[in-house]
Amino acid sequence: MVQPVASLRRWAASASLAASNAVLRLCQCSDRSGATKERASWWTSWRSATTWWRAARRAARDSVFCAAFTVLLRFPLLCAPQGGANAGHTIYDAQGKKYALHLVPSGILNPACTCVVGNGVVVHLPSLFEEIAALEAAGVTVRGRLFLSDRAHLLFDLHKEVDGLREAELAGAMIGTTKRGIGPAYASKATRNGLRVCDLANKESFALKLRSLAADAISRFPSLSDSYDVEAEISAYTAPQGFATKAQPFVKDTVAYVHAQHAQGRRILVEGANATLLDLDFGTYPFVTSSNPSMGGIISGLGLAPRHFGKIIGVAKAYTTRVGAGPYPTEMTGTMGDEVRAKGAEYGTTTGRPRRCGWLDVVALQFACRINGFDAINVTKLDVLSGIPELKIGVAYEHNGAVLYSFPADLSVLETLQVVYETLPGWTEDISKVRDWNALPLNARHYIERMEQLLGVPCRYIGVGPGRDAMVIKPH
Numbered sequence: 001m002v003q004p005v006a007s008l009r010r011w012a013a014s015a016s017l018a019a020s021n022a023v024l025r026l027c028q029c030s031d032r033s034g035a036t037k038e039r040a041s042w043w044t045s046w047r048s049a050t051t052w053w054r055a056a057r058r059a060a061r062d063s064v065f066c067a068a069f070t071v072l073l074r075f076p077l078l079c080a081p082q083g084g085a086n087a088g089h090t091i092y093d094a095q096g097k098k099y100a101l102h103l104v105p106s107g108i109l110n111p112a113c114t115c116v117v118g119n120g121v122v123v124h125l126p127s128l129f130e131e132i133a134a135l136e137a138a139g140v141t142v143r144g145r146l147f148l149s150d151r152a153h154l155l156f157d158l159h160k161e162v163d164g165l166r167e168a169e170l171a172g173a174m175i176g177t178t179k180r181g182i183g184p185a186y187a188s189k190a191t192r193n194g195l196r197v198c199d200l201a202n203k204e205s206f207a208l209k210l211r212s213l214a215a216d217a218i219s220r221f222p223s224l225s226d227s228y229d230v231e232a233e234i235s236a237y238t239a240p241q242g243f244a245t246k247a248q249p250f251v252k253d254t255v256a257y258v259h260a261q262h263a264q265g266r267r268i269l270v271e272g273a274n275a276t277l278l279d280l281d282f283g284t285y286p287f288v289t290s291s292n293p294s295m296g297g298i299i300s301g302l303g304l305a306p307r308h309f310g311k312i313i314g315v316a317k318a319y320t321t322r323v324g325a326g327p328y329p330t331e332m333t334g335t336m337g338d339e340v341r342a343k344g345a346e347y348g349t350t351t352g353r354p355r356r357c358g359w360l361d362v363v364a365l366q367f368a369c370r371i372n373g374f375d376a377i378n379v380t381k382l383d384v385l386s387g388i389p390e391l392k393i394g395v396a397y398e399h400n401g402a403v404l405y406s407f408p409a410d411l412s413v414l415e416t417l418q419v420v421y422e423t424l425p426g427w428t429e430d431i432s433k434v435r436d437w438n439a440l441p442l443n444a445r446h447y448i449e450r451m452e453q454l455l456g457v458p459c460r461y462i463g464v465g466p467g468r469d470a471m472v473i474k475p476h
Helices: 057-066 127-135 158-173 181-191 196-203 203-220 231-237 243-250 255-265 294-303 335-344 361-374 410-418 444-455
Strands: 042-045 071-074 089-092 097-099 116-117 148-151 268-271 313-315 320-322 354-359 376-380 390-399 403-404 418-425 459-463 471-473
Touching: 057 354, 116 255, 127 243, 148 243, 148 255, 148 313, 158 181, 158 203, 158 231, 158 361, 196 203, 196 243, 203 231, 231 243, 255 268, 255 294, 255 459, 313 361, 361 444, 376 444, 390 444
Parallel strands: 042 268, 071 116, 071 268, 116 148, 313 376, 376 459
Antiparallel strands: 089 097, 320 354, 390 403, 390 418, 459 471
């Protein structure tokens, strides 16, 4: 639901995104050349707020934000576009054409942007080149605009096989992974037997390391020797026109590159994919991703020092969603969840799985606000709530007679607690064409204002539809 967007300092933005003193002074910059004399502004955009929320309405946010920056960075704040290809972004270009991106940063659709896949991402090169081929077939220029960190870890078909076997072992207690190999790839990284992009430069050494990695996996899962061919995967990478050769033009020391861009005063946006409650440390463990989609993930996943960050914008849906297993206190029951899912097109970009839908959970959202230090929030998909007579907001939890205002770590508490709700009147009007705060229905404005009161954070940007311009800027 939420994603932080961090800026280093204020900069000029065009009037197309709102008042000249807007907190998010990033969007729709009039100067797209990147030749600004100001110091760079860093924005981190991820799914960090209320939690379980996946890619939502990036067209209206990131494609607008991207217009303000000459470089868009991807790094692992979680797992998915940041972590790997286990989460996706559904993006619409200026002509309304739909794109599904997983590893390639969404800024690739803005010709003025250069995109970086950071060192914290786990990269499945076959999938990356499939995305690149699809983009080029659609007329999008990728080469020379997309760079891959030489420190990023490689995700192999081997990891995908292991992912499926691990899930099968769990049987009825499955985590609900996408089986894209993300967790096993990060496990290889943590146990220090993984391979990095820089290993592609020495094909002989690469082959030895991949054989060793496969032998380790087969010792844990003997059946792998029947389903996985390590020599075939080695060949796919080391053949004359294999992935090692294909990757060479994209590989770069991205730490040096990003800092050079900063030194030149380039504006930089950092985007993520997953939510804070999928964070490996702060999420609903073990029903989490394998990386850190909260603010700390930017620093380790891209090599940026904390002093480079200023304003931080969280991105949160007006309701909640979760994909996969795990506790979900405000989950909607009955037909309401189905109706919101259908209206909000709540299906995973990567797997197509239906997302679970729920009411806004302020306890979870406050937790994300504290962890990430949001200066403001971009609320998305407010239009999906149109037509619902009464809207609920979860404002506290009750457990064993005690009222909880903080998000518990213990899953057994999350699974058995009761949610304390406030009920607000809804609105019937279609708000998808509204672009002015005062033109929103009174009850829609009250809903946003109540969010602000409960969170203590201004809700500055209000998404009212999937279009690039479907955003309302709330006055200060």
